[in-house]
Amino acid sequence: MGNLATPEAIQKLQRALHAKAKGEPGFRFYALYDKVYRKDVLQHAYACCRANQGAAGVDGERFEDIEAYGVERWLGELADTLRKKTYRPQALRRVYVPKPNGKLRPLSIPTIRDRTVMMTAMLILAPIFEADLPPEQHGYRPERSALSAVQETRELLVTGRTQVVDADLTDYFGSIPHAQLMTSVARRVLDRQILHLIKMWLEAPVEEADDQGRTRRTTRNKDSKRGIPQGSPISPLLSNLYMRRLVLGWKRRGFERYFDARIVTYADDLVICCRYRAEEALAALRQVASQIGLTVNEDKTHVCRLPEGRFDFLGYSFERCYSEQTGRSYLGSRPSKKSIRRMIEAISAQTERKMLCLDADIVVARLNRKLAGWANYFCLGPVSKSYRAVNAHATQRLRRWLCNKHKISGNGKTRFPEQYLHETLGLVYLPALTRNLPWAKA
Numbered sequence: 001m002g003n004l005a006t007p008e009a010i011q012k013l014q015r016a017l018h019a020k021a022k023g024e025p026g027f028r029f030y031a032l033y034d035k036v037y038r039k040d041v042l043q044h045a046y047a048c049c050r051a052n053q054g055a056a057g058v059d060g061e062r063f064e065d066i067e068a069y070g071v072e073r074w075l076g077e078l079a080d081t082l083r084k085k086t087y088r089p090q091a092l093r094r095v096y097v098p099k100p101n102g103k104l105r106p107l108s109i110p111t112i113r114d115r116t117v118m119m120t121a122m123l124i125l126a127p128i129f130e131a132d133l134p135p136e137q138h139g140y141r142p143e144r145s146a147l148s149a150v151q152e153t154r155e156l157l158v159t160g161r162t163q164v165v166d167a168d169l170t171d172y173f174g175s176i177p178h179a180q181l182m183t184s185v186a187r188r189v190l191d192r193q194i195l196h197l198i199k200m201w202l203e204a205p206v207e208e209a210d211d212q213g214r215t216r217r218t219t220r221n222k223d224s225k226r227g228i229p230q231g232s233p234i235s236p237l238l239s240n241l242y243m244r245r246l247v248l249g250w251k252r253r254g255f256e257r258y259f260d261a262r263i264v265t266y267a268d269d270l271v272i273c274c275r276y277r278a279e280e281a282l283a284a285l286r287q288v289a290s291q292i293g294l295t296v297n298e299d300k301t302h303v304c305r306l307p308e309g310r311f312d313f314l315g316y317s318f319e320r321c322y323s324e325q326t327g328r329s330y331l332g333s334r335p336s337k338k339s340i341r342r343m344i345e346a347i348s349a350q351t352e353r354k355m356l357c358l359d360a361d362i363v364v365a366r367l368n369r370k371l372a373g374w375a376n377y378f379c380l381g382p383v384s385k386s387y388r389a390v391n392a393h394a395t396q397r398l399r400r401w402l403c404n405k406h407k408i409s410g411n412g413k414t415r416f417p418e419q420y421l422h423e424t425l426g427l428v429y430l431p432a433l434t435r436n437l438p439w440a441k442a
Contacts, residue, residue: 004051006123009040014127021131021188028186029128033193036120037082042075045119049112049233057111058093058207066112078113085193089114089200091217092229094208100342108206108229118233121197126237128188133240136247139267140236146314149266150333150380153313156262156273157306157331163278164271164318166311167285168300172268173235174227176242177293178202181228184241201234202227226293239267242292249288255281264313271313278303306331315339321382333381340386343374344393351397356405363401364425367394371428384434391430395421 006014013035020027035041056062066074081087092108099105110118130141138149157164169175178199185198203222206229210216221227228238247263250256256263260275274281282303286296304311307329310319316339321332350366371394378386398421403412422429 004044004048007040007044010044010123013041014123017124018127018131021128025132028188028190030190032124032189032191035124036117036194036197037079039075039079041120041123042079042116045123046071046075046116048119049115054112054115055093055095055109057109057114058091059111059113061112063112075116078116082117087117087197089117089204091205091207092232094206100338105230107231110201110204110229110232114201114204115233117197118201121194122233122237125189125194129237129241132188133244134247134251136263137240137243137265139243139265140240146266147377147380149264149269150314150316152262153264153271153273153318154331154333154380156264157318161260161262161273161275162306162331163274163276163281164304164306164311165274165278165282165285166302166304166313167270167272167282168297169268169270169289170295170297172294173230173239175294176226176228176239178221178225178227180245180292181238181242184245185238198234198238201229201232204229236267243268245292246288246294249292250285253284253288255284255288259284266314269314271311278305312336312338315377316380324382324384335378335383335386339378340389343370343390346370347390347394347397351401353404355401360402360405360425364398364427367398368426368428371430375428375430375433384431387430387434394427394430398425398427 017029020029050063053063078087090111090113092110095107095109096104097107133141138144138146138152181202182195182199186195189195203219205217205219205222207215207217221229228235243265247265250263255261259272259277259281261272261281263270263272272278272281272285282296282301289296302311306318307320310317312318315336316333317336318331318333320329321334322329347367347370350363350370355363371390374390375387395418399412399416402408402416403410406415408415421427
């Protein structure tokens with residue numbers, strides 16, 4: 001939701017819902033629907049959607065159109081349809097975004113109207129379900145992140161759970177069975193109108209353009225009774241709720257104790273760190289997944305034993321590392337080769353010849369945003385070598401871009417030395433950032 005502060009009245013509501021859910025694990029909420037069309041909740045939900053920006057849905061309506069029409073008026077009419085229970089979601093617009101492996105990920109874009117209603121449901125339901133999520137789940141949660149999942153994985157390895165199931169679930173978002181998911185929701189929320197909203201969102205048709213530009217509408221999720229729309233504001237909550245089934249199923253069957261193993265999950269990414277018998281743990285995972293309608297992707301799932309082996313999780317490689325000072329070996333995490341390669345490709349894309357029409361300060365500002373964001377995430381473990389490699393590429397690419405822009409032959413080191421790039425143009429100097437990191441020079 002960006003950095004948008006939640007208004008105090010909504011925070012108060014969320015705290016009350018969370019406290020009730022936490023204090024009474026068996027309590028079920030019957031009366032929540034009236035909060036969905038509460039004026040302040042709708043206004044904040046719209047502001048969250050606005051902050052996240054995002055493209056128009058199938059109706060073509062953009063934020064600029066809503067603002068020209070009048071946000072108050074638009075929200076008032078939306079609240080009216082919710083109050084009268086005449087609200088119906090529109091189709092989802094399907095787009096495909098490239099994945100790092102070259103394949104395409106389908107994203108389902110709801111209209112801004114539907115995004116706003118989904119966000120109001122999120123604001124109300126998230127505090128209730130947050131009370132039930134186990135500590136193994138790190139995705140889309142307050143006070144948790146991909147970095148907290150990386151840290152926990154590292155701690156499990158250091159404490160001797162060095163047999164790892166590096167697991168992948170086949171099309172997790174597209175496989176979630178609606179009936180079981182709705183059972184998970186209804187375990188806590190029995191407001192019929194809220195359940196009806198969620199069911200309508202799960203079954204919404206999808207619209208996409210074919211190769212000839214013709215629009216085609218499909219109802220795959222409704223027909224197969226599976227899948228949640230990846231890209232909608234409600235999908236992180238629903239995916240967490242279903243992943244909870246997997247984590248609890250694993251624990252309730254006693255596998256955590258039997259293998260002295262811990263699961264770490266972030267969204268649909270997961271690893272299982274075991275002290276013993278990792279192959280059997282993988283067989284147990286297959287069993288638990290299939291019982292809730294999910295499938296382990298055998299091509300991408302494997303067992304790894306450290307320190308001899310290594311595995312990648314959430315952009316980090318977990319492997320045997322060596323101290324630059326003492327040469328001592330230890331189990332640690334560092335930015336994966338794939339993450340470094342991806343960053344190098346991103347820097348190259350920002351400094352291509354087609355960018356020569358831009359001013360140097362714009363190119364440097366864009367590079368700095370990329371470099372700072374990358375360094376903010378890759379701040380755990382021995383990062384110095386990775387920072388130096390990325391920094392060398394950034395300076396070399398910027399120098400070449402400047403030479404092309406000013407039609408200077410040669411490598412440009414004399415005309416554009418390091419000092420000029422970092423001190424005059426202000427390019428971020430990555431190696432300097434490692435001074436503040438706890439394990440940077442380990």
